[in-house]
Amino acid sequence: MQVWDGRRPLTDRTITAAHQFSLQGLDYRFVAETVEAPTDWCFREPHHTFVIHRQGTLKTMEIEFERGPSGPCLPRIGDVWVIPAEHRYAALAQGATVGFCEITAPTSVFGTRGLTPRVGYRDVFLHRLVDRLAGQLTQSGPIAALFRQSLADTTRLHIAEHYGERPARPQRAGRTLDQRTQTAIVDYLNSELDHRIDLDALAGIAQMPVSRFLTAFAAAFATTPHQLLIDLRIQRAKALLATTGVTITEIGTQVGFSTPSHFATCFKQRVGVSPTAYRDSI
CATH class of the missing domain: 1.10.10 (Arc Repressor Mutant, subunit A)
Structure with a gap:
């Protein structure tokens, strides 16, 4: 099964628990979901979406992200996905039970500033904030309510400060990388x-x-930073294939590919032959 592209029905989702609420202009959704079968996760919303991975592990996940990284990408606990408004994001995931927090923010939070697409972004502070907020969901009374408001205030300020693109400083026209x-x-x-x-x-x-x-x-x-990184990974892989007896699977892992199939696909796209054929030809 391929990542959803509109040409097949979306898979069913098995959500085992969900808690949704709004605080300080942000919408929060804490979800536990079983993904033992391949499951589609798709977004294209009028607002910005932040997804914080909180619990569980996945066996596989392939993503296609408009103007963002695409390919295999397994989330770690604490990783953040940033999906800007009106950007198409689709993922096909499979594993066990995972828990995550979705935060939706109106574009007004960032004023005229844009938002950069991100996947697997480490933000320990945001992860801790949503975990503290999750721990307060079942608490009652005025003190708990004030604490939730304080956490939500801090979350909104952190998101607006940390994720919004900063206006470019006045610089000479045509600034380039020397x-x-x-x-x-x-x-x-x-x-x-x-x-x-x-x-x-x-x-x-x-x-x-x-x-x-x-x-x-x-x-x-x-090219883009992501594509240059892939090119450099392939260069390193070619050197290892030519000069060492390390297995192809181990080489793929060493140079940063999450699966042997992704390594083989990228290698053939850029070199014209498979890693095995390349090694045999030397």
Whole structure:
């Protein structure tokens, strides 16, 4: 089964528990869901959506994200997915029982600022906030209500400050990434091949806001950060295939691919042959 693209019915969902409420202009939905069978998770909403993975593990998850990363991506507890308003996001997941919190925020929370799509983004503070809020759901009385309001206030402020794209500082027109910065970016990516891209860290190397950095990056490398990371992973894999006896599965894991099939697919797309055929030809 492929990620949902509108050409088949959506799968049924087995939600075992759900609690929904609104606080301080944000809507919260705490969900427990069984995903023993392949399950579709799809979004395309008029508001921004934040999904915080709280419990459980998945065996597989493939995603397709408009203007965001796509492919295999397994969430860890505490990972955050950021789905901007009107962006299409579809995932096909399978595992056991998982728990997550969905926060929906009106676009007005960010004013005129945009929102960058993210998957698997580590935000320990936001994770702790929603866990504390979940622990207060069954509490009653004025003190518990005040505490929930305080947590919700802090969550709203954190989301607005941390996730909204910052206005670009006045700079010379046509600012680009110089050769030194390009080298630093490639060095950083080579050191992080087995990790997910941190756009904030990359933009920090160039001392640019994320929105301007992505434009300058495309001008310098003629691709996206995600695609360049894949290219660097394949380069490292080719070197390991040529110079070591490490198994193909282990090489795929070492260079950051979550599954052997994803490694094989990306390798063949870029090299023209499978990893096995490439090794045999050397």
